Amino acid sequence: MRQHARWEQPFAIVVICFTLGFLIAVQVRALNSSQVAPTHRITILLDRLANAQEEIRHLREEVDRLRTQLSGYEKAMAEGKTATERLTAELHRLRVLAGLTKVRGPGIIVRVTDAPNPPAGAPSEGIVHDNDLLMIVNELRNAGAEAIAINDQRVVATTAIRCVGTLITVNGARISPPYEIVAIGDPDKLTKALTMPGGIVDGLKQFGVVVNIARYPDVIVPSLGVTPPLQFARPTE
Amino acid sequence: MWLIWLGSAALLVGLLVGFLFSPIHWLPLAFQTRLPAYLGLALLAALDATLGAWRARLEGTYDGGVFLSGFFVNMIAAASLAYVGDWLNVDFALAASVAFGTRIFNNLAILRRILLQRWRQRVTQLG
Numbered sequence: 345m346r347q348h349a350r351w352e353q354p355f356a357i358v359v360i361c362f363t364l365g366f367l368i369a370v371q372v373r374a375l376n377s378s379q380v381a382p383t384h385r386i387t388i389l390l391d392r393l394a395n396a397q398e399e400i401r402h403l404r405e406e407v408d409r410l411r412t413q414l415s416g417y418e419k420a421m422a423e424g425k426t427a428t429e430r431l432t433a434e435l436h437r438l439r440v441l442a443g444l445t446k447v448r449g450p451g452i453i454v455r456v457t458d459a460p461n462p463p464a465g466a467p468s469e470g471i472v473h474d475n476d477l478l479m480i481v482n483e484l485r486n487a488g489a490e491a492i493a494i495n496d497q498r499v500v501a502t503t504a505i506r507c508v509g510t511l512i513t514v515n516g517a518r519i520s521p522p523y524e525i526v527a528i529g530d531p532d533k534l535t536k537a538l539t540m541p542g543g544i545v546d547g548l549k550q551f552g553v554v555v556n557i558a559r560y561p562d563v564i565v566p567s568l569g570v571t572p573p574l575q576f577a578r579p580t581e
Numbered sequence: 582m583w584l585i586w587l588g589s590a591a592l593l594v595g596l597l598v599g600f601l602f603s604p605i606h607w608l609p610l611a612f613q614t615r616l617p618a619y620l621g622l623a624l625l626a627a628l629d630a631t632l633g634a635w636r637a638r639l640e641g642t643y644d645g646g647v648f649l650s651g652f653f654v655n656m657i658a659a660a661s662l663a664y665v666g667d668w669l670n671v672d673f674a675l676a677a678s679v680a681f682g683t684r685i686f687n688n689l690a691i692l693r694r695i696l697l698q699r700w701r702q703r704v705t706q707l708g
Contacts, residue, residue: 352645357584358591360652364627365595371620373603374613 407570411444440491443500443568447491451528451563452535454480458521459552469551472523474507476553477514479544480525481505487537489529491565495519498568515569531559615667618674619660625681626655632688639695 422432439445456477462470481499484492492499497514499505504515511518527534535557538545545555605613630652637643659677666673 354584354587356645356649357588359649360627360631361588361591362595362598363653363656364624365592365597366599367595367620367624367627369596369599370603370605371617371624373600374605374616374620 404569441500442571443491443498444571446564446567447528448562448564449490449528450531450561451489451491451526451559451565452531453558453560453563454525454527454538455554455556455558456480456521456523456525456548457554459554461552470553472512472521472548472553474505474512476544476548477512477523477525478505480538483537483544484525484527484529484534487529487533489527489534491528493526493565495524496566498566500568502572517569526563526565528563528565531561535559615664619663622659622663622674622677622681623656625678625685626659627652629681629684629688630655632685632692636688636692636695639692 418432418435421428436445440447456472458472459470462468477494481492481494494505494514497503497517497519499514504513506513508518511520512523513519537543538555538557540546545557548555605616608616630648633651634643634648637648659681662677663674666676
């Protein structure tokens with residue numbers, strides 16, 4: 345028993361002191377770590393969000409680069425080949441319709457703002473909703489608008505206009521009031537389509553929503569940011 | 582006396598090893614951020630075990646095996662309970678620090694009484 349205790353005590357002291365020293369050192373290092381690690385889940389998530397947004401930006405640049413490359417190829421193809429001229433013209437037309445190119449021409453700019461004094465008892469009715477924008481776009485299309493953009497987001501066949509929380513997204517991008525809808529087409533026809541008695545503008549004005557329509561001889565509609573990839577649809581004869 | 586030197590030397594070696602080969606950066610990030618909480622608890626457990634051993638020594642009930650096992654088992658248990666608590670979103674760390682804190686203060690109170698008593702005895706003997 346005595347012999348047992350003789351080596352036990354120094355052993356215990358060494359083991360314990362070593363462990364204590366090690367733990368204290370690691371603790372001090374961890375607390376003074378220059379790499380200030382995020383302490384909350386939310387900061388980690390925000391970090392990831394920032395990374396994802398950065399990635400999106402890079403991909404958009406990539407899209408732009410590839411597009412200029414593509415138009416370069418098209419130019420090379422069109423040069424000297426009369427047989428492809430008609431195809432190129434068709435391509436240009438389709439590119440305008442698909443929103444792949446920035447376009448300009450006569451048109452109107454519709455500015456829609458939330459009601460400054462919303463009707464009492466129903467404050468949400470004085471706010472511009474996704475449905476209102478959809479209906480305006482629909483009227484403009486019916487009146488022959490060839491290119492439409494909402495707050496610089498080109499409206500094409502695949503565009504969704506949708507409410508997400510308190511914001512409206514167009515093409516997945518968030519937009520905020522005031523909403524500015526640019527449409528290229530016959531300015532008089534487009535204006536009349538919106539302002540006809542009992543039409544969309546009439547309806548909006550009843551709720552106090554402010555709608556301004558201005559006709560211009562030359563407006564610019566930007567191109568689509570990112571073309572969604574085709575995954576399911578295939579052409580048939 | 583040489584035991585104190587041995588202990589101090591071991592402490593220094595431990596500190597050196599901890600500073601030089603700190604394992605913090607090998608751990609996953611999520612674990613890294615919580616490491617100070619776990620280590621703090623482990624240190625608290627170590628302090629508790631040490632005070633307990635001192636008290637046992639003064640009371641004459643010291644057992645090296647009990648001390649050594651209590652030291653490590655409490656330390657690991659405290660740290661891993663806090664870790665599990667994080668998984669379950671239960672603040673085990675708080676529970677452990679309250680429990681260890683209570684024990685530490687208890688031990689301190691008993692230590693103080695024993696030491697005071699001994700000192701008084703010595704004074705009366707001298708007087």
